[in-house]
Amino acid sequence: VGGSAARVSRAAPRRVRARRGEGEKLKEQILEAAERLLVVTEDEEAVSIRAVAEAVGVTPPSIYLHFEDKDDLLVAVCERRFAQLDRALEEAGADALDPVGALIERGRAYVRFGLEYPELYRILFLRRVGPRPIRADRTRDVAAFDHHLAAVSAAVESGAMKGDPLLVAVGLWAAVHGITSLLITKPHFEWPELDPLIDHVLHTQIRGLSTPDTEGGTT
Amino acid sequence: VGGSAARVSRAAPRRVRARRGEGEKLKEQILEAAERLLVVTEDEEAVSIRAVAEAVGVTPPSIYLHFEDKDDLLVAVCERRFAQLDRALEEAGADALDPVGALIERGRAYVRFGLEYPELYRILFLRRVGPRPIRADRTRDVAAFDHHLAAVSAAVESGAMKGDPLLVAVGLWAAVHGITSLLITKPHFEWPELDPLIDHVLHTQIRGLSTPDTEGGTT
DNA sequence: TGTACATCAGTGAACGCGCGTTCACTGATGTAC
DNA sequence: TGTACATCAGTGAACGCGCGTTCACTGATGTAC
Numbered sequence: 001v002g003g004s005a006a007r008v009s010r011a012a013p014r015r016v017r018a019r020r021g022e023g024e025k026l027k028e029q030i031l032e033a034a035e036r037l038l039v040v041t042e043d044e045e046a047v048s049i050r051a052v053a054e055a056v057g058v059t060p061p062s063i064y065l066h067f068e069d070k071d072d073l074l075v076a077v078c079e080r081r082f083a084q085l086d087r088a089l090e091e092a093g094a095d096a097l098d099p100v101g102a103l104i105e106r107g108r109a110y111v112r113f114g115l116e117y118p119e120l121y122r123i124l125f126l127r128r129v130g131p132r133p134i135r136a137d138r139t140r141d142v143a144a145f146d147h148h149l150a151a152v153s154a155a156v157e158s159g160a161m162k163g164d165p166l167l168v169a170v171g172l173w174a175a176v177h178g179i180t181s182l183l184i185t186k187p188h189f190e191w192p193e194l195d196p197l198i199d200h201v202l203h204t205q206i207r208g209l210s211t212p213d214t215e216g217g218t219t
Numbered sequence: 220v221g222g223s224a225a226r227v228s229r230a231a232p233r234r235v236r237a238r239r240g241e242g243e244k245l246k247e248q249i250l251e252a253a254e255r256l257l258v259v260t261e262d263e264e265a266v267s268i269r270a271v272a273e274a275v276g277v278t279p280p281s282i283y284l285h286f287e288d289k290d291d292l293l294v295a296v297c298e299r300r301f302a303q304l305d306r307a308l309e310e311a312g313a314d315a316l317d318p319v320g321a322l323i324e325r326g327r328a329y330v331r332f333g334l335e336y337p338e339l340y341r342i343l344f345l346r347r348v349g350p351r352p353i354r355a356d357r358t359r360d361v362a363a364f365d366h367h368l369a370a371v372s373a374a375v376e377s378g379a380m381k382g383d384p385l386l387v388a389v390g391l392w393a394a395v396h397g398i399t400s401l402l403i404t405k406p407h408f409e410w411p412e413l414d415p416l417i418d419h420v421l422h423t424q425i426r427g428l429s430t431p432d433t434e435g436g437t438t
Numbered sequence: 439t440g441t442a443c444a445t446c447a448g449t450g451a452a453c454g455c456g457c458g459t460t461c462a463c464t465g466a467t468g469t470a471c
Numbered sequence: 472t473g474t475a476c477a478t479c480a481g482t483g484a485a486c487g488c489g490c491g492t493t494c495a496c497t498g499a500t501g502t503a504c
Contacts, residue, residue: 020467020479043347049458059482061460070458119347126345126404128261128338167411167419171398174420178397179390185345192386200386201393208427239446239500268491278449280493289491 015057027066029056034077035120042119044127047074074123081120085113086144099155100206106151107176107202114180126181148173161209168209175205234276246285248275253296254339261338263346266293293342300339304332305363318374319425325370326395326421333399345400367392380428387428394424 018025033055037047049070053060067073092109096102114121124141152169155161161168179201183191191197237244252274256266268289272279286292311328315321333340343360371388374380380387398420402410410416 017466017480023480026480048456050456060458061483062481064459065480122345122347126341126400128341128404163419164411167416170401170411170416171420171423174397174401175394176397177401178393178395181345181400182389182393182396185347192383192389197386197389200382201390204390204424204427206427208423208425236447236499242447245447267489269489279491280450281448283492284447 023065026056026058026062030063030066030073031076031080034073035080038077038119038123039117044074044119044123049073078120078124081117082124082141082144085110085124086147088113089144090147093151098160099151099158100160100210102151103155103172104202104206106148107172107205108198110176111180111183111198114184118184121180121184125177126185145169145173160211161206162211163209171209172205175201242284245275245277245281249282249285249292250295250299253292254299257296257338257342258336263338263342268292297339297343300336301343301360301363304329304343305366307332308363309366312370317379318370318377319379319429321370322374322391323421323425325367326391326424327417329395330399330402330417333403337403340399340403344396345404364388364392379430380425381430382428390428391424394420 030052034047034052037051037055038044041047049063050060052073053063056062063073067076088109089106092105093102096105114125149165149169152161152172153165156163156165156168179198182189183194249271253266253271256270256274257263260266268282269279271292272282275281282292286295307328308325311324312321315324368384368388371380371391372384375382375384375387398417401408402413
């Protein structure tokens with residue numbers, strides 16, 4: 001089996017065909033290529049079935065061996081990144097000393113994620129929903145929001161914050177989402193310096209939600 | 220001249236050709252049709268040159284008599300709405316009793332605008348910027364932001380609020396933009412009741428920005 | 439008052455493009471006998 | 472150990488579509504003489 005390996009390098013095939021039973025490898029490569037295209041071009045429209053196929057080194061119909069249609073592929077890409085965002089937030093919050101500090105660290109990580117993958121963020125959070133509600137709605141992003149809600153509840157239960165946890169969670173999300181999306185969609189605006197701006201947004205929120213006796217104690 | 224008016228109703232022409240010197244009428248009709256299409260379909264992609272032309276009752280090439288290309292048309296639509304948003308905010312703030320109250324009313328009006336024209340809002344604030352920076356950037360939306368900044372400065376100067384006006388203005392914008400865009404792009408999410416949610420976002424901001432002695436006095 | 443003519447407000451047909459998707463196929467590879 | 476065969480991982484060519492845009496034109500209308 002090892003003796004005939006010298007034949008491989010002829011006529012420059014872009015990709016070696018997977019062996020029997022290893023068809024799933026292509027699925028992974030397609031997902032990676034689609035995501036890479038999205039990150040590199042920062043343009044959802046550049047991610048066509050044809051472009052993804054070419055990036056993988058395969059013909060367009062091959063995509064349909066693993067994905068029902070184009071939307072199915074994009075949703076799959078989103079689900080992976082939602083999962084990654086969720087993990088990033090959980091890890092950022094885990095190192096904090098107290099629940100309020102955890103919220104701040106989670107917020108910073110959220111903005112960081114958005115600025116690192118702006119086009120993915122656009123697809124996840126700024127796109128209009130299509131005719132069929134995006135399937136990911138019922139899976140990964142709900143998990144991420146549940147974790148966020150849990151982090152907020154912990155802060156409220158610690159006594160450092162007051163308010164209805166759901167309202168507070170949505171409000172915090174709105175604040176970090178607001179600054180993240182503005183930074184992404186309005187790059188030509190003359191923004192103040194980035195870190196002070198993010199800190200201002202987070203601390204204004206926290207201060208607005210703090211109970212009077214603990215106020216200012218977690219800056 | 221009045222005697223031959225009976226001839227008009229033959230063969231159902233979709234639009235009467237403008238008279239000499241009245242060519243600008245078409246420009247206005249195109250703008251209105253494009254905006255109406257955007258509002259009705261809630262889908263930017265549905266607004267093609269062809270669709271706009273048909274809505275006006277004219278052939279596609281006629282659009283090019285008044286607009287350089289498709290982008291030029293969309294930008295023109297945006298500029299009109301930016302101007303309208305600006306006016307709506309100014310009017311909302313004018314009726315308030317004090318500067319902080321004015322900020323709250325401006326915030327409510329902003330969210331209302333977004334929810335009333337979601338697809339226009341998407342184009343104004345959620346789209347990625349194209350290869351050429353959108354020309355409206357340097358005109359209408361800057362005027363709107365300047366007015367916002369002035370409203371914030373008034374609140375800071377009144378002593379009810381503290382902080383760098385620019386940071387505060389951007390932070391407030393981020394908060395209202397955040398909740399507006401989430402409501403638009405995630406309609407399937409189980410949101411809390413709308414008015415309490417918006418009030419929560421606005422009052423959390425205001426409370427987070429208030430000077431200690433005036434805190435809670437403007438709810 | 440009559441008429442040639444420049445101008446204006448459009449039209450009709452066509453261009454090339456890239457897209458998502460389908461369909462019949464091919465050729466390597468593992469497996470059953 | 473040899474061979475027929477089912478299966479698997481793809482390919483090649485084509486489909487129809489709607490799009491933005493261009494180009495040469497037409498016919499009504501106001502104006503100059």
